[in-house]
Amino acid sequence: MLGTMQERQLTLDHFVNRAETYFPDREIVTNTAAGLQRTTYGAWADRTHRLAGVLDNLGISAEGRVATFAWNTARHLELYFAAPCSGRVLHTLNLRLFPEQLTYIVNHAEDEVIFVDRSLLGLLVPRVGEFNTVKHIVVMDDGVPNEIPSFDGGPEVHDYEELLAGAERTEFRCADEWAAASMCYTSGTTGNPKGVTYTHRSTYLHTMAAMLADTIGVTEADVILPVVPMFHANAWGLAHAAVASGAKLVQPGPDLSPGTLARLIEEEKVTLAAGVPTIWMGVVEELEGRDTSALRVVPCGGSAVPTSLSKRFEEVTGLPILQAWGMTETSPVGSVAKVISSLEDSSEEKLDELRASQGLPVLGVELRVVTPDGEQVPWDGETQGELQAAGPWITNGYYNDERSAEAMTEDGWCRTGDVAVMLPEGYLKLVDRTKDVIKTGGEWISSVELENEIMAHPAVAEAAVIAVAHPKWAERPLACVVLRDGAEATRDEILAFLDGRVAKWWIPDDVVFIDEVPKTSVGKFSKKTLREQFADYELPGVADA
Amino acid sequence: MLGTMQERQLTLDHFVNRAETYFPDREIVTNTAAGLQRTTYGAWADRTHRLAGVLDNLGISAEGRVATFAWNTARHLELYFAAPCSGRVLHTLNLRLFPEQLTYIVNHAEDEVIFVDRSLLGLLVPRVGEFNTVKHIVVMDDGVPNEIPSFDGGPEVHDYEELLAGAERTEFRCADEWAAASMCYTSGTTGNPKGVTYTHRSTYLHTMAAMLADTIGVTEADVILPVVPMFHANAWGLAHAAVASGAKLVQPGPDLSPGTLARLIEEEKVTLAAGVPTIWMGVVEELEGRDTSALRVVPCGGSAVPTSLSKRFEEVTGLPILQAWGMTETSPVGSVAKVISSLEDSSEEKLDELRASQGLPVLGVELRVVTPDGEQVPWDGETQGELQAAGPWITNGYYNDERSAEAMTEDGWCRTGDVAVMLPEGYLKLVDRTKDVIKTGGEWISSVELENEIMAHPAVAEAAVIAVAHPKWAERPLACVVLRDGAEATRDEILAFLDGRVAKWWIPDDVVFIDEVPKTSVGKFSKKTLREQFADYELPGVADA
Structure with missing residues (x-):
């Protein structure tokens, strides 16, 4: 009907267009075996459009799954957008899965093509014979001289840059925000991995949420170092947020050693670095004596951040670590443990407790902690219950998986499998996994x-x-x-x-x-x-x- | 299908629930004839739910238009959410319309009820006989002892607090993000005012956009003084953003005199104050010598901000004014004239030019400037064209109005009626209205x-x-x-x-x-x-x- 709002869809092409139009000179830096490689959003966006043409040329079907087996690089970022913006579905393969899990998820997702870093061929090649649907392997040469394989009667092997050189800039095709954009499998401890499918809409909204000033507050002035892998729950939204905001992006590539990361933080003037706690345990010691004055926030999640680590980090950099909570099923950002303004004058002990908690839900997400009786727990810091989540970027079940039913409540909330309490301030505090309690x-x-x-x-x-x-x-x-x-x-x-x-x-x-x-x-x-x-x-x- | 994302709708009840759950003690302060009145989001949310019951009790139909004729107050904020969250449509009446325009829009929107501040009865009562669809007038007593009218055979007259006291807390009913949430009529210079209808979705997304760190960056730590009226293009999203973030809100009520506003800014430790340029021309002189250290951003729009005003503001407060662009048709926030990090080292002259421009589009909005030949203008700062806008919170035409057709391009962009050029940095610069050029x-x-x-x-x-x-x-x-x-x-x-x-x-x-x-x-x-x-x-x- 005329006289209301435009039915513009929340699709990811908008982020690419915005970066290309308004931030064409902003850098994407990738650390490789051959040193730092620098490109810009202008060049990157053009290659991303040509990569859409590559996917056409390879005959990847509409909604076909495009797998990546790759480190955090500028090329991986091209795939991050070319696949969904050309109507396909990005499937990031976790480099750390057991071999049989890798085979399971490639076959379960019915991946048609795998883009693999040359340095990772050793992990992938031995499994290729077990892949049922993969027609193409595209090698991204990252300077590690692994032998290029060939598969007699199996997938065709291509060179990424050769394919790109032979492709035309191609218009994006993504008209429906409810269409699948990407998928990621959980590395659960029970049974086979389970696939979570993200839509354009969920990713768009999740990106906005990460950019809210009260969440991580990504801005165009940021220099973002996502140490968290791009195959791990959307790199916590930071790769998307970097493009959407036009922020400079520093991609660490394969070398995640503390010394290298500390050097990147200092030399590239990183403002926002994100990774799991174990990463920072090493990096913090290497940051001592370095200039970290550009750093403004260090989001951390995946497992609980020990208070001792946060304290040590503050000692060295002046910043406490910002604990965030999420999981593959929640895109992942669900809550952030910022100390809100009305609690800033709390005792040091209370501040530590709040910072070590999982925090408050971000705008858009609803969280509840439910006892076995079906009641929400009181905010007493003691009564335990199961954490359940709802919102536009929370899953409603697993891809083609009969375990979906048990993952959801009757009223459509996602059971996280976490056991939690609510602190008196309304902050969420995880205490265990439901299956371990x-x-x-x-x-x-x-x-x-x-x-x-x-x-x-x-x-x-x-x-x-x-x-x-x-x-x-x-x-x-x-x-x-x-x-x-x-x-x-x-x-x-x-x-x-x-x-x-x-x-x-x-x-x-x-x-x-x-x-x-x-x-x-x-x-x-x-x-x-x-x-x-x-x-x-x-x-x-x-x-x- | 199982295995994708939850189909949670972007509806405004989420904002109310969030403020009530996590920020129940945050204040809403209203300046009234009887002095400052203080309430909290906890009390406000409860009253808002009861107000939904009032609308039921009055027999307001589903999707019925609920008009307000009111200053910026805590009660007006109750109406802002109770109407859309109970499935009705809020219609904010502009206090400054000519009387015949007021009658036109009440009848055109088919308002069923008008909520009016007692201090404004003098403006409204003489027109009531011309209103065709209004069944109820609800008087909000703000301490100005205007006579309470009665209309023989016309609308019933009620007292707001009495209705509220007699209503039950009522669950919200808003299940569809595409449903109309509110409407606002433009005060155009040609012909009758034109109605723009906002949806829950457009308002939700526009609120998130206002909260982005690169836009206005509203956070829970803010103290927001919206001098811009709530009947003027959604108060630039600030009333919604305050609730969504849990920020303290300072409602100025009827007294918009420079001395009063300056005193509120100092005494309530306002961090974010927003209004049109003419407001700040007066207020800036009253701020001299006051403690404005809490202020962090002063968004300004509605008409061009003179550089002299921005300079004077910076002299007094240390902050330049932040120019933003938008219009009723764009919800309104479309672009913000922040100096991006890569331009920070520009000459003082260039910085002035950028700050006096309309800036870069916010995430989600697309802007283009099109010459009469249908080409986009080069970024030369000279070539003029018509500004057109697209995005999830941009209108696609006017409510029940044959002028909709001329307001839109063939490919679905909104013609803003503004003439603009593009600066070499990609910043938008308005130069005129298309009908005045x-x-x-x-x-x-x-x-x-x-x-x-x-x-x-x-x-x-x-x-x-x-x-x-x-x-x-x-x-x-x-x-x-x-x-x-x-x-x-x-x-x-x-x-x-x-x-x-x-x-x-x-x-x-x-x-x-x-x-x-x-x-x-x-x-x-x-x-x-x-x-x-x-x-x-x-x-x-x-x-x-």
Whole structure:
């Protein structure tokens, strides 16, 4: 009807057009084996349009999946936009998946082409024979002289730059904001990875949310270093936000060593650097003595940011780390742990607690923490429940996956699988994963909190706490403990150590000593493995009961 | 389909819920005849839900128009959300319209109820007999003891607080982002006012855009003083952005005197104050000597910000004024004249030029300047064309109005009616209105630029330049000049003064002296009236040709 608002769609071509028109000279810097390579949004946008032509020339179907197996580079950014803006779906493959998981997701997503960095051929080539739908492998030469493979009767192999040189600048085709733009598989600890599909609309809105002054506040004046990989939950929206705002982008490529990252931060005058906590543990020491005056915000997520790390970071750079929460299922930015203005005068202890929490939801996202009874938890910092999320950039299920049903509530909220409490200030605080929590006598025990207390014991290197079946209480905690080299401690010493540190009923029923805690492909504790190992473990006293 | 993103709608209830949940203690301050009144988002949100119940109780239909005739107050903010969130359409009536225009828009919009400040009854009551569809008048008592009217056989009269006290908290009903949320009529200089209808979606997105760090960057830490009226193009999005972010809001009420505004800025520690240039001309002098250290940004629009005003503002407060461009048809925020980081080191002259321009489009908005030949103008700062706009919060025509067709291009862009050039940096610079520009020999002359040059003559108080028909050149400029009291100047002196200040072919063909320039209801030059007055004016030399 005439007389209302234009039905303009929220599609990603707008970001490319804006960067090309208003910020053609802004740099995209990529760190490669051959040194820093510099391009501009003007040149990048032109190549991105030609890359759309390459996808046409390769015969990639409408809505066909375009996979990438690549580091953070300017070329990867070309793919980030050329695939969705030409009507295809970008599928970023996680370099750190187990080989069989990689094969599973390539086949499950029905990828038609894989764009791979030459330096990563060694990881990919051995699996190519197992890929059912891949017709083309396009090698992006990043200066690492791996042998270019050929697959007899398999996918055709191409050189990225040759294809680009042979393609025309092609108009974008993305007219529907509800169309799929990209997909990303979770590296879950249970079963096969699960695919999340993002739409143009969800990505556009998520990008705006990341640019809000109260979220990360990306501006054209930023110099963004996304250490978080582009295959990891949309690089937290920063690659899109850089293009949308016209900010300079520094792509770290394959070398994520602390010294290199610290040097990039100083020399490129980075204002915004984002990565998981373990990255900053190394980088912070290398930043000491460097000029970090350009830095204004360091968002961090993926796992909890230890207060000690944030403190150390503030000591060295003057900035505390900004903890943000999200997951593949939430695009990912769901909440940010900024201290709001009315809480700025809180005690140092309270400020630490707020900064170490998952914060307040960003505009557009709704979060709720629901007890097993279906009630929202009070804001008491104690009552635990399952965290559920809703909003325009939250998933409504997994791609072609029967596990979708259990991922959603009846009223359409996404079950995050996280256990959380609400602090009295309304800040969200994660305490565990729902599958790891110990459900005992109608109450929940956080395995993560118990582990932290056990790991405070000087003889303990690592500890994982799992639920073991109990005839009376349903489940009771079992502590699996790795002692430090040469250190000694007995079961009773560990349990006595916990006395007074946690509630009496939280104290594990038993302790077993193990050589190491099994890990997942991305380095998290695999409690699933431990649960299988100790499935029939008989807790003391149970046999007598 | 499962496996994509949630189909959550962009509806305004989300903003209310967010403010009520996470910022219940933040203040909304209203300056009234009885002094400052303070409430909180918690109390406000509860009243807003009860106001939705009031609209039900009054029998306002689904999608029924709910008119307001009110100053900027906390109550007006209740109406801003209760109407759209209960499925109705807010219609803000402009207090400054001519009486016959007011009657026209009430009848054209088919308003069912009008909420009116008691202090404004004098303006409204005499027209009520002409209103065809209004069933209820609700008086909001703001302490000005105007007599409460009654209308025999006409609308029922109610007291706002009594209705609210008698209503229940009512759930919001707004499930479709494409539904109309509000409407606003332009105070055009030609014909009847034209209605623009905003949707939930357009308002939601426009609010996010205003909150982007590169736009106005509204945050929860802001203290917002919208001097711009809530009936004027959504108060530039600031009322919505305040609620969405949880920022403290200072509502100035009816007293817009410079001294009062300056005092509010100091005492309430305002960080963001927005109004038209004429407001700041008065306020800046009252700010001298006051503590304005909390101020961080002063967006200004509606008409061009004189560089002298911006300079004076910076002298007093340390901040230059931030010029923004928009109109009722664009929600309104379309562009912002921030100096981007790569231009910060420009000459002082260039910085002044950029700050006095209309700037760069905000994310989401596309702007183009098109010559009569249909080409986009080069970025040369000289070639003039019509400014056209596209985007999710740009209108696609007027409500129930046959003038919609001429307002849009064939490819769906909104014709703004502005004449503009593009500066070499990509910044937009308005030079005139399309209907005021003088179209002569295939070229355009900016009436505004000519007027500015004529008004630089010391004897000239005001000048308006209009097009007069010319047999050879189609149109030629005629200068209509008001001399200062007691000052003298001849036609030839004025024309000689322009020699060297503008191009030879820009110099008007004649000068007429008038007593005053006729004005529109909102105080702009009404060149339409002058054009009618001088429609048959014979320019010198034409009779001989």
